[in-house]
Amino acid sequence: MSVTIDIAGLPPEHLVFSPSPLAELCAALHALAEPKHHPGLQGWTTATNAALRPDLADRLCEAEFLWRSAHSDTDMPFAALPDTRGRPGATLAEDLDLLDRLDDDLFVDAALDISCHRDYEPNGPSPLVNAAVRAHALERATARGTRQAEFAQRLLTDPQAVRAWLRRLFEDCAEAFFDDLWQRVRPRLAADARHKTEVLRRKGLAQALAEMSPALALDDSSTRIVVDKLSSGHADALDPAAGPGVTFVPSSVGRPHLWVLHAPGWRPVVHYPAAAPDVPGPGSLDLLQLRMEALSHPLRIRMCRYLARSAVTTGELAAAHGITPPEVSRHIAVLRKAGLITTRRRGRYVLHQLDLTAVARLGSDFLEGVLR
Known part of the structure; x- marks a missing residue:
């Protein structure tokens, strides 16, 4: 399955790389709500959660469905406002001002589309005016717990009050922890956006996508961006309702997730993990599958125990396991293909050794692959 973004005929200048303070705040809130998704942030999530005031922690629980399982589109309001030309605010306050500009129907639709509303569909009725859609939203919210049901009821009854409540919640998060976090990560996100823009200019979109994530690629015709996701969807980067273009938003705390906004009437947005210094990105899911299949054979597992300790020849492996050198060569070929x-080579001998770094990453690669 995949999400595709149609970019046929889109000029390169409409491909925008820019950090978003609000999107990064919501990524941070997701990490706080699901710390197991982000083992690399364990120290930060533990310390930050422990330092939250009880009242702020309770308020975050009330709205956590907006960022826990997936991201609500409310964290990227610029994508629904054509006059922004696909650029988020430079500050959290500017992003929140853009959120305030969404009309109530659009805001409620975006807030409920993740787990309370229907799947993306163009020109669907709003739960604020359609009784059947409203009842369906409340039913789905109720199935997910009392707090989510209460939040959905408040949102549908008085969206203006909830909007003000949510803005104050984000502002209190900024004061509690996000201002400090943003000050630390903003320079790296800005540098990543500049680098990707330069890669796009010099080497083209395919290379820029490859540097963002192995889950991103151009199709064979170079007219669509294909995103490897567990969901299916389609977006049109030339939709006149949202203005032409695609925005790519780097995230420091979002890794390993790759979020894609592809709602009808919204500008397509790809929220990707910025490369961490000295940390290799996860391989593709195809490579992960290849590696796991290579290690599924009991003889290759036993061979790996030898290969992990020192470099050995094909003949040594054959003697150790009581098989012929050609059989060893076939197993070695599988392990080598999987990386x-x-x-x-040492003189006339060919030595093989297990790549401990690649094997050590299998656990984190699997986690990052399934959480992408």
Whole structure:
């Protein structure tokens, strides 16, 4: 399954790379709500959660469905406002001002589309005016717990009050922890956006996508961006309702997730994990599957125990396991294709050794792959 973004005929200048303070705040709130998704942030999530005032922690629980399982589109309001030309605010206050500009129907629709509303569909009725859609939203919210049901009821009854409540919640989060976090990550996000813009200019979109994530690629015709996701969807980067273009938003705390906004009438947005210094990005899901299949054979597992300790020859492996050298060579070929071993020549001998770094990453690669 995948999400596709139609970019046929889109000029390169309409591809925008820019950080978003509000999107990064919501990514941080997701990490606080689901710390197991982000083992690399364990120290920060533990310390931040422990330092939250009880009243702020309770308020975050009331609205956590907006960022816990997936992201509500309310964290990228610029995508629904054509006059922004696809650029988020430079500050959290500017992003929140853009959120305030969404009309009530659009705001409620975006707030409920993740787990209380219907799937994306163009020109669907608003739950503020359609009784059947409203009842469906409340039913789905009730199935997810009392707090979510109460929030959905408040949102549908008095959206203006909830909007003001949510803005104050974000502002209190900024004071409690996000201002400090944003000050630390903003320079790196800005540098990442500048680098990707330069890659796009010099090497083209395919290379820029490859540097963002192995889950992003151009199709064979170079007219669509294809995003490897567990959901299916389609967006049109030339939709006149949202203005032409695609926005790419780097995130420091969002790794390993890759979020895609593809709602009808909204500008397509890809929220991608900015590369961390000295940390390799996860491989593709195809490579992960190849590696796991390579290690599924019991003989190759036993061979890996030898290969992990030192570099050995094909003949040594054959003697150790009581099989012929050609059989060893076939297993070595599988492990090499999966990128799990290195091979070097010493005189007339060819030595093989397990790549401990690649094997050590299998656990985190699997986690990042399934959470992408």
